[in-house]
Amino acid sequence: MAAPGLDGCSWFAALSLGVSLLKCLFMDAYHSTDFEVHRNWLAVTHSLPVSRWYHENTSEWTLDYPPLFAWFEFGLSHVAQHFDRNMLVVENLNYASPATVLFQRLSVVFTDLVFIFAVRECCRCVQEQKGPRDVLSRPSFVLAVLLLWNFGLLIVDHIHFQYNGFLFGFLLLSVAKHLQGALLFAILLNLKHIYLYVAPAYGIYLLRSYCFTQDHKDGSVNWRSFSPLRLLALGAIVVSVCALSFGPFIAMGQLPQVLSRLFPFKRGLCHAYWAPNIWALYNMLDKVLAVLGVRLKLLEEAELPRASMTGGLVQEFQHSVLPSVSPSVTLVCTLLSILPAVASIWRRPRGARGFLRCLLLCALASFMFGWHVHEKAVLIAILPLSILAVESREDAGIFLVLTTTGHYSLFPLIFTPAELPIKVVLMLLFVIFSFAALRKLYSGQGSLLRPLESVYLAGLVAVAIACEIVFPLSPWQQRLPFLPLLATSVYCSVGVSYSFLRLYASLLRQDEKPKQL
């Protein structure tokens, strides 16, 4: 008997409405300094002329997103003035009246409509199995929940406070489309330049799939089918979007200033909370060797720099035993790590799914090896992987490891006691749903996780209990206050690195298989 009401497309509306209402409940929750950052940008773009936008520094949170985002804030500020005019005064630092909070929170919920639209488009493209199926076991339903109710997005956007929702909407909409994709991605780049991480994937894919109109029978590139017209069209789109965005500032001769704001390389190798990437493991190894060296009397303790890599302020830092890492080294490592993925998409583009896999690998590779990476950047890998997870069993297994680990690494972002139940409950919700739904989707094909992976994920629970409950009540709280952050990021780095390697392995293995007709 069909479940009451769960038919047609009404379930999508129900999911969207439910998650939007839930977001409204978190209005009074803790918000980070990012709230003040965006309030400041509303004030700067509203009260000052364009020429002052990238020079203004009354507040320490200077404008460090590309110009299109500044115009977005400018648009928002016109609505904001009806809520509370005082938030648009630049001198009102840390102004957070109830009307301000209401406006900012509601603006995130509303811009998420773009994300909801993008998820709907993704769900339409998911391949469905034939035959009547209960709604809860349909891949499109599972994908909708995994994307709309994604724990990371809820925590980062609606508690910590950011505008990632609509940016991810643009990203998802631009996947695997040609001219439209180029346009949307160019806009996205000019909204938040962190997406430069995945620009190579777009560049190579569009060049290969769009500019070369025909392939040879075995799928390799047909150099004669190169269409300069198409290349010109792509170039025109990208250049015009960038011109629209940066044009005014180039005209005013402010380009160097803008670029210095966008790419502040004075910051350290690691963010204040270490993102769970290679450098976290590298730092850990460095510390362990230093301690060992002192114990074994190979090093003098006085020669070692003070250990403050996890201090609250971002600063440059030197390693004690292993060689120090500079920005250029990270750039080289990143480029080397994305090379195989990009090369694979050049040799054998596998349509939308191949592009998605390449995008995801570029994002994850940049996360692993990049300079001053935020742990929030793992979401750029998790969201595309959700789409692959509902269609392939192997990807579902990797997804479970990466998502659980990546989401858990976001825990230190919300550190206030009042929000602890929220983050724990939301995490449990997402974990239970993802495991149960994916298991049901691939029931009868064996277990999704290998035994070692299950043990590792179970260990996450132990780490969580240790960091959230045991540690604050223990005597080490005073002496080593950053121990839980260290433990979290190192433990999660293992999981993220493992997922990265497995994803690369699956890509290269697919490369070796002949092209499926």
Added chain:
Amino acid sequence: MQTWSLVSICVLLGVVVRWGVSLNSYSGAGKPPMFGDYEAQRHWQEVTYNLPVQEWYFNTTENDLNYWGLDYPPLTAYHSLICAYVAKMINPEWVELHRSRGYESPAHKLFMRATVLVADLLIYIPAVVLYCLYLTDGSSKKKVSTLFCFLLYPGLILIDYGHFQYNGVSLGFALWGVLALGLGWDALGSMAFCLALNYKQMELYHALPFFCYLLGKCIKLGPMGRGFFLLVRIASTVLVTFALCWLPFLSDPSEALQVVRRIFPVARGLFEDKVANTWCSLNILIKIRSILSSDSQIYLSTACTLLAVLPSSVKLLTKPTFWQFKLALANSALAFFLFSYQVHEKSILLAALPVCLLLNDLPLVAIWFLLTSTFSMLPLLLKDGLLVPYVVTSLAFLFFSLYLLSALEHCSEEELRLGAYHKMLFFLPKLDLACITRWKFYIGVAAMAGLSAVSVALVPPPHLPDLFPVLVSTTAFLQFLGTFLYFNIVQFSGPPSRKTQKKNN
């Protein structure tokens, strides 16, 4: 997906909604000298921890009964004592005698909210889960939908986690009682209900149905024989439970009397503030409070309440089935709410719980009533600064319960059991009662939405300062009265037919 994962997802969603609401303000926040219910609960922790049992309910130099004196039965006091022990371990300043009056801090708020959540997780939520899984009909998906809507009921969430109270404990115990009776464990059920009664005396609203159901069952089993043994077992369970709860007060009869005097204060008037019952609404047209003396007010309200609750109780006595029991609970609580003495607007929660039990059987009317009950508390919620949670939870409940329970699709005349109305209104032309009911629902919801918006956005004219609370309570009263009549009629018409039940699955 397996049922257990769906059930855990529903419970977790219920918890996250509750905690989200608890981030907001509480009653009396930052309003000296008396503050509100939050301070009352903190004060009881202070009193029960620092003073010996004999002094808890008495007016002494250490215990000023005018400042939030204990006026709930002993189980509330014991619960406060347990919370006070935990509070003392975390921060002794929270329960220091006299010095902690009006203590407010973010850490303390977190602690108090946590006590409500812990109590809910231990008592209320398990009862709801077990009820929905074992005592409702239908496919497992329907049961999970019912569970989700039950947990999402806004009134209880807003009062317990917003305004601040522990209704989840007393309602939870009462629900355990209903659950036990439904599964046939009568002695355990009576024990659970006695615990509920000893937590909040307002559970007396539910006492008549429990009494009539159990008595009727005993009579049916044979007054001489099994029925008699059952009666003895239940009576002894009740007596032992009461004795255990009142143990510290039984040594001295004057102590027990003082507790009773604190629990049932008869010196107050017919009603206080604006509440959606008969007397307050009647007061708009005829000023009863001034016309009648306070004694005659008591007699009038007692007589009306008894008259209102009599038909339902007698019917339950003669036919003690679980279906009749659920309806009788709703009718009795509503009768008491509408006609009783000194009723507070929060007492509507006592009627809301039985109606939640009927979500599966009569979805449309149940949803309508539950929405109205939340709406009737709007003035209180606005005073506590809970507008955003009110809007969000009401919208969520309205949308999800209509969607998941297909309330608007399953409202033929048969499913709404409107057959009896046809018999009563035989002199009127043949009307499509189902359509009329649906339209009344739409108009009711629209009126509630409109009044909510108006109460927030507009300022009342200076010569009618209470205009909006009065409009709110009168609208709610009319809908409550209609629901009361409906449930009575349903209780007197036949039980749900097999055909209707199969269609609902």
